[in-house]
Amino acid sequence: MRTILSVTGLSKSFGATAALTDVGFTLAAGERLALLGENGAGKSTLIKLIAGVHRPDAGEMTLDGEPHRPASPGAALAAGVSVVYQEPSFFPRLSVLENLFVGREPRDRLTQVDWGEMRTRGVELFGRLGLPVELLNRRMDALSLAEQQLALIARAVDVDAKVLILDEPTSILTDAEARRLFRVVQRLSEAGVAILYITHRFEELEHVADRFIVLKDGRLAGDLPAAAADHDRILEMMSGRPVNATISRSVADPGAVVLEADGITVPGSLSGVGLTVRESEVVGLYGLVGAGRTELALTVFGMLRPTAGSMRVRGEPYAPKSPRDAMARGIAYLPEDRKTQGLFPGMDTMSNLTAVLLPALLGRFGVIRRAKERELASTWVRSLRIKAPTLDFPVTGLSGGHQQKVLFARQLVTGPEILILDEPTRGIDVATKTDIQQRLVEVAREGTAVLVISSDLPELLAVSDRVYVMREGRMAAELHGDDLTEDAVLRATMGVNR
Numbered sequence: 001m002r003t004i005l006s007v008t009g010l011s012k013s014f015g016a017t018a019a020l021t022d023v024g025f026t027l028a029a030g031e032r033l034a035l036l037g038e039n040g041a042g043k044s045t046l047i048k049l050i051a052g053v054h055r056p057d058a059g060e061m062t063l064d065g066e067p068h069r070p071a072s073p074g075a076a077l078a079a080g081v082s083v084v085y086q087e088p089s090f091f092p093r094l095s096v097l098e099n100l101f102v103g104r105e106p107r108d109r110l111t112q113v114d115w116g117e118m119r120t121r122g123v124e125l126f127g128r129l130g131l132p133v134e135l136l137n138r139r140m141d142a143l144s145l146a147e148q149q150l151a152l153i154a155r156a157v158d159v160d161a162k163v164l165i166l167d168e169p170t171s172i173l174t175d176a177e178a179r180r181l182f183r184v185v186q187r188l189s190e191a192g193v194a195i196l197y198i199t200h201r202f203e204e205l206e207h208v209a210d211r212f213i214v215l216k217d218g219r220l221a222g223d224l225p226a227a228a229a230d231h232d233r234i235l236e237m238m239s240g241r242p243v244n245a246t247i248s249r250s251v252a253d254p255g256a257v258v259l260e261a262d263g264i265t266v267p268g269s270l271s272g273v274g275l276t277v278r279e280s281e282v283v284g285l286y287g288l289v290g291a292g293r294t295e296l297a298l299t300v301f302g303m304l305r306p307t308a309g310s311m312r313v314r315g316e317p318y319a320p321k322s323p324r325d326a327m328a329r330g331i332a333y334l335p336e337d338r339k340t341q342g343l344f345p346g347m348d349t350m351s352n353l354t355a356v357l358l359p360a361l362l363g364r365f366g367v368i369r370r371a372k373e374r375e376l377a378s379t380w381v382r383s384l385r386i387k388a389p390t391l392d393f394p395v396t397g398l399s400g401g402h403q404q405k406v407l408f409a410r411q412l413v414t415g416p417e418i419l420i421l422d423e424p425t426r427g428i429d430v431a432t433k434t435d436i437q438q439r440l441v442e443v444a445r446e447g448t449a450v451l452v453i454s455s456d457l458p459e460l461l462a463v464s465d466r467v468y469v470m471r472e473g474r475m476a477a478e479l480h481g482d483d484l485t486e487d488a489v490l491r492a493t494m495g496v497n498r
Contacts, residue, residue, distance in 0.1 A: 001028035004194040005050070005068070005163050010059035012045055014397070017389045019045040020218045022059070027163065032185065032195040032208055034226070037215035038238050038429040040387045040399040043198055046215070047165055050196075051083045052076035064162055080162030084152050084169060086198075086400075086427060092141035097122045099140050100155045125158050128191075129184050146177030150184060157188060164188060165196045168427050170204065182207040200429050205229045216240055235430060254465070255279030256314070258449035259331075259418050261300065263309035269295035271473045272309070277418065277449040282441060284464030285453045286489055291470040293453045294336060297420050300451075301333040302326040313418070327356070330417035334407055334424055336453070342407045343395055350377040350391035353409050380409040385435065401428035408436060412443065419443060422453045437463050457486060469493055 005027040012020045020042045027033050037043050048054045050061065052070030061068040063079055070076035073083075090099050097118060106117040119136070126133045131150055140148060149169055156164055166185070170178040185208055189195055197208045205212060205226050212229060214222040214237040222237040259277040264270050270292050277283045285293045298304045300311065302320030311318040313329050320326045326333070335341035344352050354361065354373050361376075363369045377391050386405045388398055395406060404424070411419060421440065425433040441463055444450040454460045460467060466480040469492035477492035479485075 001031060002064075003027070004029050004031075004064055005196075006060075006062045007050070008060045010046070010049060010061065011057050012049060012054060013057055015389065018218055020049070020056075023215070023218070023220050024059075025213050025220065025223060027194045027196060029162075029194055030189050030192045032189050032197060032210045034205055034209035034212035035196060035198045035215070036200075036212055036234060036238060037221075038401070038431050040217075040402055041215040041238070041429075042218040043215055044167075044399065045218075047083065047167060047196075047198070050076070050163070051081055051165065077159055080160060081165070082156035082159060082161040082163070083165040084149070084156050084167065086168040090140050090148065090152065093139060095137055095139055096143070096151050097136040099151060100125070100136075100158060104159075121158075125154055129154055129157075129187055131184070144177070146180060149177075150181060153181075153184060153188075157193060161193055163194045163196060165198070167198045168200065169197075170199070170201065178204070179207075200427070200433075202229065202231050202234065202430075214238055238429065238431065254281040255447070258314055259300065259451070260312045260315075261296075261309065262311075264296065264299055264306045264311070265308035266295055266299060266304050266306050269304070269473055270299065270306070273470075273473070273475055274309075275468050275475065275478075277451050279447050279449055280444055281465050282444045282450045282452060282463050284460040284467035285451060285470065286455075286457065286460055286467055287470035287476075287493060290472075291493075292473040293470050294422055295473075296470070297333060297422055297451070297453060300326070300418075300420060301331060327414070330414075331420065332356075332411035332414055332416035332418070333420045334411050334422060336422040336426070338400075338403055338407055343403060345396050347395060348392045349381070349386070349388045349395050349398065349406060350374065352395045353377050353380060353406050353413065356410055356414055376413065380413055384409050384439065401432035404428055405432070405436070408439070412439075416448060418449045418451070420451045420453075423455065424452065425454070425456065425459060433459070457489060461486060461489070471495055 003026050008024045010020055010023045023046060035043055045054065049056050052073045052075050063081065068079060070079060091102060094102065100122055101118050106114040106121065108114045122136045123133050126136065131154060135143065135147060135151065140151065143151065169181055185195060209226045211225050213220060214234060216238060255278055257276050257278050262274045264273040273292065273296055287293050295304060299306055302322045302325050318329060344355060350373065354377055358368065361368050361373050374391060381388060381391065384405045387402050395403060398406065408424065425436055437459065440450055440452065452460065452463060461484065466478065467484055467489060468475055469477040469479065469489055471493060476495065479488050
């Protein structure tokens, strides 16, 4: 096969931190290459060098036999490199068709937008990818996450892409939606597009990769055919050590009921929902997207107001009017979207971690005690093994997994009685995921009542003592002990009786 992309000796540093060192690989026309690595391994930096976001310090790249030194993302796109990032970016109020051609609309002789030509090209493009053409007239914000992702892939390949880079494209998709995306990737590969596919999901390799490469601490740790994708072997390459992905946990000995909800109703989201969470217990919350899991968490945290039902914390009536009320009662909440709901992007790592403790850190005359703040932040950075060059390093410069650890530390630093975690390990590598899972179990065993929302069923079964299943805004089942099985959870999710 003809080599489309060649990377040789690529290196990049940010200050004293070496993000990539002497990385090299090739990618052929029609080949599907998976890129694996822990958070902080250098995957994002590599993508951004190929896509023209950053310039390499050393090394060379060629694209279809020509030197590839893009000075900007626009230059890389013009050369044939398209990227679909993990967190979709689009114009939500424009139609799918308008999003496909925004900034490059076909024009008629009077330089007006040629809507007929644009429609014809959109129909041809969607037909080529096997996508339903009726989506073209819908607004982007009316699509499902999967449909949005597929529309962005269509936009990416309509610029005569030679290389298509997909960054964790299934992290926000259901299994059925992921299979649909796999079919599109296969079609593109058959058409000769070279695919670089970043994933943390080993089970996807057989569907999306002919070959895979592994990065470890910015260096190439392995380059193997997909047929050699032994999970243990990959984990060892990623971490540099044998990895035990099993959560070490003691048998739960739940104490008193800490959180109790009964008959909670939020119009359009929840109908008569109830649950309990006890001391020293991890309670899982499972359901399909739209089942009401996040809405229940937001209600407990004071962001949604129920029209019926009641809540109690340690037996006392609890009716929060705001997150401030929830935090005052010892409730901490880790939101599902760290980028838009969790991080303060303009602040450093330390400030993001300690943000909830500002009142306690104020000294005389309202001045923050910086030495105390730095000591506290340092303790949690070490405890959770957060990879940050310094406490003053911009939080947006950390890898996704370590950004998530910063947010996790922010919740733990308050010593909450009730800890609510919404999709705490979405889009992070296996080793970092295991760190967070292990820590949340430890926190529970120390006496905290923990409520975990996750779409990763194996994860939920691994960490939970009990699991509630939600379906269409209602509680469909409560499972524990021998009844807590994958089959039972899935049956309750789909409303299927034995």
